Amino acid sequence: xxxxxxxxxxxxxxxxxxxxxxxxxxxxxxxxxxxxARERIMALxxxxxxxxxxxxxEHDARDFDMDKKSLPSDGVIIGSGxxxxxPVAIYAQDFTVAGGSLGQMHSRxxxxxxxxxxxxxxxxxxxxxxxxxxxxxxVNSLAGYxxxxxxxxxxxxxxxxxxxxxxxxxxxxxxxxxxxxxxxxVDKISKMFIxxxxxxxxxxxxxxxxxxxxxxxxxxxxxxxxxxxxxxxxECFEQIKRLITFIPRNNSTKAKILDLAxxxxxxxxxxxxxxxxxxxxxxxxxxxxxxxxxDFFEIMELYAKNIxxxxxxxxxxxAGFVANQxxxxxxxxxxxxxxxxxxxxxxxxxxxxxIITLVDLPGYLPGVDQEHAGVIRHGxxxxxxxxxxxxxxxxxxxxxAYGGGYIAMSSRHLRADFVFAWPTAEIAVMGPEGAANIIFxxxxxxxxxxxxxxxxxxxxxxxxxxxxxxxxARGYVDAVIEPKETRRFLLHAxxxxxxxxxxxxxxxxxxxxx
Amino acid sequence: xxxxENLGILNINSTLYKTRLSPKFLKRKLYMPADLxxxxxxxxxxxxxxxxxxxxxxxxGENLVILDSMKMQNGIKCSVDGTIxxxxxxxxxxxxxxxxxxxxK
Numbered sequence: 001x002x003x004x005x006x007x008x009x010x011x012x013x014x015x016x017x018x019x020x021x022x023x024x025x026x027x028x029x030x031x032x033x034x035x036x037a038r039e040r041i042m043a044l045x046x047x048x049x050x051x052x053x054x055x056x057x058e059h060d061a062r063d064f065d066m067d068k069k070s071l072p073s074d075g076v077i078i079g080s081g082x083x084x085x086x087p088v089a090i091y092a093q094d095f096t097v098a099g100g101s102l103g104q105m106h107s108r109x110x111x112x113x114x115x116x117x118x119x120x121x122x123x124x125x126x127x128x129x130x131x132x133x134x135x136x137x138x139v140n141s142l143a144g145y146x147x148x149x150x151x152x153x154x155x156x157x158x159x160x161x162x163x164x165x166x167x168x169x170x171x172x173x174x175x176x177x178x179x180x181x182x183x184x185x186v187d188k189i190s191k192m193f194i195x196x197x198x199x200x201x202x203x204x205x206x207x208x209x210x211x212x213x214x215x216x217x218x219x220x221x222x223x224x225x226x227x228x229x230x231x232x233x234x235e236c237f238e239q240i241k242r243l244i245t246f247i248p249r250n251n252s253t254k255a256k257i258l259d260l261a262x263x264x265x266x267x268x269x270x271x272x273x274x275x276x277x278x279x280x281x282x283x284x285x286x287x288x289x290x291x292x293x294x295d296f297f298e299i300m301e302l303y304a305k306n307i308x309x310x311x312x313x314x315x316x317x318x319a320g321f322v323a324n325q326x327x328x329x330x331x332x333x334x335x336x337x338x339x340x341x342x343x344x345x346x347x348x349x350x351x352x353x354x355i356i357t358l359v360d361l362p363g364y365l366p367g368v369d370q371e372h373a374g375v376i377r378h379g380x381x382x383x384x385x386x387x388x389x390x391x392x393x394x395x396x397x398x399x400x401a402y403g404g405g406y407i408a409m410s411s412r413h414l415r416a417d418f419v420f421a422w423p424t425a426e427i428a429v430m431g432p433e434g435a436a437n438i439i440f441x442x443x444x445x446x447x448x449x450x451x452x453x454x455x456x457x458x459x460x461x462x463x464x465x466x467x468x469x470x471x472x473a474r475g476y477v478d479a480v481i482e483p484k485e486t487r488r489f490l491l492h493a494x495x496x497x498x499x500x501x502x503x504x505x506x507x508x509x510x511x512x513x514x
Numbered sequence: 515x516x517x518x519e520n521l522g523i524l525n526i527n528s529t530l531y532k533t534r535l536s537p538k539f540l541k542r543k544l545y546m547p548a549d550l551x552x553x554x555x556x557x558x559x560x561x562x563x564x565x566x567x568x569x570x571x572x573x574x575g576e577n578l579v580i581l582d583s584m585k586m587q588n589g590i591k592c593s594v595d596g597t598i599x600x601x602x603x604x605x606x607x608x609x610x611x612x613x614x615x616x617x618x619k
Contacts (some may be wrong), residue, residue, distance in 0.1 A: 433527065
């Protein structure tokens with residue numbers, strides 16, 4: 001009977017700790033429209049797959065009467081489980097226990113699961129819901145953050161790291177998500193900032209709500225800190241699960257191959273793109289005309305919409321798509337879109353995901369604000385990332401590819417493996433109007449009918465250069481293809497480059513223009 | 515498909531593109547050359563002291579205002595020689611970054 005008694009004792013102990021901060025605190029959490037840490041883990045992982053570690057960990061703070069307080073599991077749950085049968089490591093901060101504040105043992109639990117994830121080469125998911133540092137634990141709490149940031153950094157590019165912001169994440173704490181690959185936020189629930197509204201009000205006299213300062217929408221639309229936006233925790237978990245299906249579990253494997261299915265026929269590539277290069281269309285329709293099941297998983301949908309990034313499958317294999325979006329800001333490259341694209345290119349490169357680039361851009365966005373915001377430095381990130389990437393790089397020039405934009409968008413010159421162009425492609429140093437104004441300036445100025453002469457010269461330039469054949473004649477384009485042939489060419493390119501090997505020169509690391 | 519609604523025009527290298535214009539683009543501030551005669555706060559804070567009076571002649575590099583911010587006393591310096599034309603703040607005022615504190619003539 002002694003064994004039974006001990007088992008019973010374990011059960012009782014567990015039951016008590018599993019309640020976290022207690023029923024009242026849980027009620028409060030629910031009143032905020034939030035789930036508890038444990039509910040979140042259960043919702044995200046496969047049923048019955050979660051194994052919890054360090055349930056019995058206690059804090060060991062002694063100052064400020066902390067020795068009289070018990071904080072169940074020290075306010076964070078760690079463990080591992082599976083998502084669609086793929087193993088993941090996970091931690092979730094428990095806001096019901098001391099506001100999810102981070103003390104020494106709390107941070108040790110997090111770093112323990114981080115070390116485990118890195119050693120086992122499995123994805124790490126962190127659910128953040130914390131008031132910040134546990135002030136009573138002083139510098140030990142700061143040390144804890146530092147240990148987390150260090151691990152985020154050394155794990156970067158080896159295992160996928162996913163951050164989910166389901167509550168406050170303020171002060172130094174925000175740097176963990178910022179160091180990870182993907183950040184998920186939920187409307188009205190996620191709040192991220194370095195200094196909160198109260199500090200800003202006291203120091204600067206500016207009044208702003210938490211939501212307007214660092215809510216989910218702000219980080220999805222303005223700052224670019226978040227990659228996925230959703231309206232509820234439920235929707236957020238679905239997004240995470242979907243992401244997991246597209247990415248490999250670490251940098252030495254490839255994403256799982258799923259069954260192939262043809263794209264939906266309602267997306268007819270011949271009918272999506274207008275011939276007139278000044279007219280818009282939604283490039284996501286072109287992607288849907290190419291990918292398996294017309295299933296495209298967009299990343300950073302609300303930020304810098306002039307470039308579209310995301311995952312799709314080609315013949316069952318994951319591919320990363322980077323596409324100029326003529327529907328938004330004519331698809332120009334600018335500071336924000338360059339940052340967005342460059343980071344995604346590096347993500348794909350780190351995790352063995354081939355990159356398919358769809359090109360249709362008029363160039364870079366002109367303006368004092370852009371120049372002063374450092375469009376040179378930010379734009380250079382795109383060149384750097386494409387040049388450095390050794391995964392298969394496949395480019396399709398749909399329509400415009402002018403000037404520096406042509407070079408930047410995975411051109412042959414940055415070592416694209418395959419460059420295809422549609423017959424509608426215009427590969428030239430700039431648009432016909434701009435070019436004619438410069439090249440034929442004298443003729444236009446000295447003509448009796450400058451406007452007529454300009455039109456004539458623009459037409460001349462269009463006929464001669466606004467096509468894919470000049471570049472094809474130099475071998476910069478491998479093939480000029482019909483839009484409906486695109487999927488076939490891409491499927492072959494992906495298959496043919498499955499075992500691509502490129503050795504880069506030995507170095508410690510390069511210096512990307514951050 | 516409502517994708518072609520609310521389109522604006524964007525001029526890139528003399529070509530006019532029909533496209534959606536982003537809120538950021540529409541809200542961008544037009545460039546104004548810096549006015550050296552307007553002394554502005556380079557940091558938000560509280561005016562701790564005003565060291566000059568209206569009509570006083572001041573030299574380039576002189577401290578005009580002491581601004582308390584980020585737990586530091588910051589001297590707001592004069593960027594050109596000139597005479598104080600107008601003082602826009604009082605001791606104890608909270609000012610945001612870029613506020614014109616003093617105008618010179």
